[in-house]
Amino acid sequence: MTTIHQVAEAAGVSISTVSYALSGKRPVSEKTRRRIEEAAAALGYMPDAGARMLAGRRTHIFALTEPLRADTHAPTHMAFVLATSIAARRHGYDVLLLTDEQASVGMSRVASSRLVDAILVLDVAPDDARVEIARSIRTPTIFIGLPDDAEGLTCVDIDFEAAGRLAVDRLADAGHTAITLLGQPAVSYRTSNFSRRLRRGVESGAQARDIALETTCSGELATDAGVVRAVVEAALARGDRAFVVHTVTDAHEVLLSVLADHGLRVGHDVSVVSAATAFDTSDLRTPLDTIPLVPSQSCDLAVEIALHRLEDRTSSPRIHLIPPEYHPAGSVRTLADR
Amino acid sequence: MTTIHQVAEAAGVSISTVSYALSGKRPVSEKTRRRIEEAAAALGYMPDAGARMLAGRRTHIFALTEPLRADTHAPTHMAFVLATSIAARRHGYDVLLLTDEQASVGMSRVASSRLVDAILVLDVAPDDARVEIARSIRTPTIFIGLPDDAEGLTCVDIDFEAAGRLAVDRLADAGHTAITLLGQPAVSYRTSNFSRRLRRGVESGAQARDIALETTCSGELATDAGVVRAVVEAALARGDRAFVVHTVTDAHEVLLSVLADHGLRVGHDVSVVSAATAFDTSDLRTPLDTIPLVPSQSCDLAVEIALHRLEDRTSSPRIHLIPPEYHPAGSVRTLADR
């Protein structure tokens, strides 16, 4: 093992100079800095993590809590974990996993043992148990998602309400007067807040634009092709020609296949907007207008806020809502087609 | 923050006694131990992670490297991460995530900074780049999976070859003389070793039992319902009435639906064994005999081996293959049905 002493000796300087040269926390003459860097590289020096944690005020580790619920959509979840990890590494941070039902206990543990500098909370439930833990510890905690009671918390999330309104606005602009929301499985409205918020946005958007709205679920526990098919058939029977889709891939395909069965051309006879989807809709048979859910947006911001909180301990909690983006792909009919 | 000194003072003993009492590494009289535990609990004492890492020879952290490839099956992957995390926590260990393409760099980093005591390697590819990294570092590294060249490595995995043979044996015992292996998507045979090993086991089993074998893939890049349907139709046309299924959920459903279309009763007219599946086949319309892939089996063992390696640094690398288990559910025809 190479220590800072050996690097110092090799470079002919003191250990403090080595420390400062490598951390950049104090100006070091160009020449000695190069010597130190060369020595460090030659010896394969890497500061001891434990020593750094003990002496410094940073551990360079974030905890990431993720309560793997049964209804967790694995691919989306993984995308968030990956995005968080990449964002953290970009700032020299590693990610410690706090999985399973022990997430709450784990938070207290890593906080009081000073194992991590901050905690990032994924997959936030409306009445998340981690909320009260977060309030009880001094370790900065950032929620990626919005619980019902966010008092005193720092949260980062997409503005799902705005996303819902945005989707409706586009459809209303295209001249539609009746919209069907093809929503998440019913269980999602019980366990997640983002689905509710999106639905609320769609509802308020419809009200504001005087649109007739039908909101539906894509199944009970999971997305059910039969349910989706029935919902779409009913919508078409009502005369609805505009859909806001907020669910997983499969339902998109069912929707498109039903529309095709009816000989309806997406972007001409009917309009479809896919809202808050984490996957790539360009793989679908018909490209869809999307309001994408980009994990890196939330995760990058969460990491930055965490770091900022470490710099400035006095900065106060806040809710950061990221404005939704609309990505057109021709699936909403234009004025020319009316 | 509570330190060991404060606990010592509160309990009226020295810090070394506190350390020993809490770690149990030295006998401490029943009475003083209770006093110490009470004081620690009252003060909410939790040893400082950095100090422990520096002073002790353990960090109590495992690294878990996972290269999230495009074809990674997210739910299965998550199950392995969860199983590892649970096994680690059971021994007082936390799990540090090493994601993305930087997995190799990350391994060297956490090894030379002594951030972790051992590294667990998930989702092992046949020619995994992490193999050479593992050979170049001193940190004990356990592969959960088997690379082509495992020389000098410690690996834990299900014995997929035995699983393949087992599946064939059961079908042969039931009197079948022709079997179709409904395999993974083609890409899987390029990126994973376990699919190859299972196929090899099926092949050698078929040879040993003098069974006509047809091996197929369930699509090119991903499981493709059309391909699966065609494969099953072809098998039925050939007269095959026995299937070994080794792929994800969807293909199972397609298989069952085709069989139903033909009026074939699973467990009577046809036999089906699902091999090395991580998901719950009892959700299918027809329960299937399975040779389950239980993540906790591999992960628990991997963690135990890692800990053992830390105790006894001289213990030599080894490949640990876990024997497959056969779980009957009535989907293989019995003698009575012939």
Added chain:
DNA sequence: TTGAAAGCGATACCAT
């Protein structure tokens, strides 16, 4: 611009 040295908070050895 650089160096010396005081901690950081545990563990574990050496005493008693």
Added chain:
DNA sequence: ATGGTATCGCTTTCAA
């Protein structure tokens, strides 16, 4: 059975 203390390798103040 318990206590004193050297030690781990770094960060950071204080001095020069």
